[in-house]
Amino acid sequence: MKLNAQTLSQLDPRIAVPSYDRSQLKPGILHVGLGNFHRAHQAFYANQLLNTGGSPDWGILGAGVMPTDAAMRADLEAQDWLYSVTKQGAGTEEVEVSGVMCGFLPVEEGHGPIIEAMQNPDVRIVSLTVTEGGYYVSAETGGFNPEAPDIRADIASPDKPKTVFGAIVAGLKARRDAGQVPFTVMSCDNLPHNGNVTRSAVVGVARGQDGALADWIDANVAFPNAMVDRITPATTSERAAGLAEEYGLEDARPVFCEPFLQWVLEDNFTAGRPAFEEVGVQIVEDVTPYEHMKIRMLNGGHAIIAYPSALLGLTYAHEAMAHPLVSAFFDKVEREEIYNVVEAVPGATQPEYHAALQERFANPAIRDTIARLCFDGSNRQPKFIVPSVAENLAQGRSVPGLALESALWCRYCFGEGEQHQEIAANDPSWDRLTGLAREARDRPAAWLEMRDIYGDLAEKPDFRDAFAAALESLWSKGCEATLKAYLGL
Known part of the structure; x- marks a missing residue:
């Protein structure tokens, strides 16, 4: 009807x-x-x-x-x-x-x-x-x-x-x-x-x-x-x-x-x-703490599961949450590197919000695609990931998980998966990103020199070195082995 x-x-x-x-x-x-x-x-x-x-x-x-x-x-x-x-x-x-x-x-x-x-x-x-x-x-x-x-x-x-x-x-x-x-x-x-x-x-x-x-x-x-x-x-x-x-x-x-x-x-x-x-x-009166929790934990969390999932050949977000390495990567980065840069809000502590995200991301009925979560990283990373990196560094904390997330995004933007399958253009700046990702394979700093995305993070040794090590591991050992090393498995 x-x-x-x-x-x-x-x-x-x-x-x-x-x-x-x-x-x-x-x-x-x-x-x-x-x-x-x-x-x-x-x-x-x-x-x-x-x-x-x-x-x-x-x-x-x-x-x-x-x-x-x-x-x-x-x-x-x-x-x-x-x-x-x-x-x-x-x-x-x-x-x-x-x-x-x-x-x-x-x-x-x-x-x-x-x-x-x-x-x-x-x-x-x-x-x-x-x-x-x-x-x-x-x-x-x-x-x-x-x-x-x-x-x-x-x-x-x-x-x-x-x-x-x-x-x-x-x-x-x-x-x-x-x-x-x-x-x-x-x-x-x-x-x-x-x-x-x-x-x-x-x-x-x-x-x-x-x-x-x-x-x-x-x-x-x-x-x-x-x-x-x-x-x-x-x-x-x-x-x-x-x-x-x-x-x-x-x-x-x-x-x-x-x-x-x-x-x-x-x-x-x-x-x-x-x-x-x-x-x-x-x-x-002030939306800031709610905004930080949502943008850094949910939108940042989407980025954390998106790029390893794409490289591992997963199609949907609920498949990512069922994958032991991707879900463990999400959990570890949230707990160790994002909890610290958000405030609890009325009705939701960081662990409570995290638990809700686990359930929402794992919802099989939504069939939220990994391709959608990967889309437009050049616009999303500066809003959803980089602020968490910068605040952690400013407070004297290392960010190996967020550095790995950035390396996974770079590896994804190379435009070719680990089985030599083509990764279709998925960003308004895809040509620029692909070119820099290929340059970064031999010179990782090339990726972080995108100041419109990373600001001055290329000048921060803790992040720069962690990113370079993660990217080198992705190229030499692959996504699965790199995730296992980060998780201590």
Whole structure:
């Protein structure tokens, strides 16, 4: 049965459907980036809130800035903006239809529909999931890069921006000029202090256009930091077919995710917010300790299992956790080198969070691919691994496990596995990484000289020497023997 408003009452009774009147929804949130993670996370919370009697003033109006978003819009429009979310645990499964979307703006060059919608006073939050690498952060400075070509284009043509940040600046300018309260800009991307990063991008674009506008945005617009978490794999044709076979549901844009869900959000909004705390969102003054625990233990943990698994020929994360060497490597590095650089948070000590990760990573229903975990290391390593290395070294501790993780990433980027099988390009900077990985086979320092990734770590003898020894072992003895040596087996 095709999913749409008319068929909701006819769906398999095991499928939960919206209990609220969707005709009453108003677009309180304009969200850019309607990928799987948003629909399984922020939109899932918003849908739960509506199901428990929350205000219909906080419906979500979708938007996209990529040409490929037009196909998603067409699919969701045909379904009256409905889609399913399937939570899959070890031996458990729950399917729910989300009705929180009240529209999806046309996808156009210059983002005119988005800018116009931002002028609607009903829109009080503009939220984003545009990927970790979509914030124009300078590889050299670690801050916003105003010289990026798309940003220069937005500065030169404020009325026809290329980026979402240029569109936000145009929308905020219109709100200011109309004497309206500005909307909050809320990033839901997985990067440290995402609100601060978003502020830098928006104010940076505005600064290039109009200094007074930049000052007004900086003084009057809220950019709350948030920590987001839910493992949400790519939707495959196999998963969609399984949904149709088991539940008789034909959904062009289904989402699949793990049962675990977490959102920690700073209470910093200019024009109000939904009562997210009523459905489990943790509202806090400072997100930093939660962020450190999640990014360094979970995202760092994904990197720790990803590269040895790829070299050993494993396909899924749950296979990695069943592999005695990979799982032991993960456990040892977490306990000895990451516990020290994160704080316990309310409800979770380091060992408790670690135990939860072991269970989540081992969930066979999710089938999270090793290829996904390996993807975009050039953007992820500086955020998820390097800070843990740097803090340990600053505190006088050695990091043999994290040095080995970096060596495994380097060996992976060589582009050829231990059985001479090709490793497909898996990073926006793949050609650069492959070239340096081949140079590093004979001169390991070549890899660490990527200052945009490692900063000054090439100058730290403890890390540099441990990395070189690990990489030499990978080449001379192989991945399995190197892991055994690290584990003392």
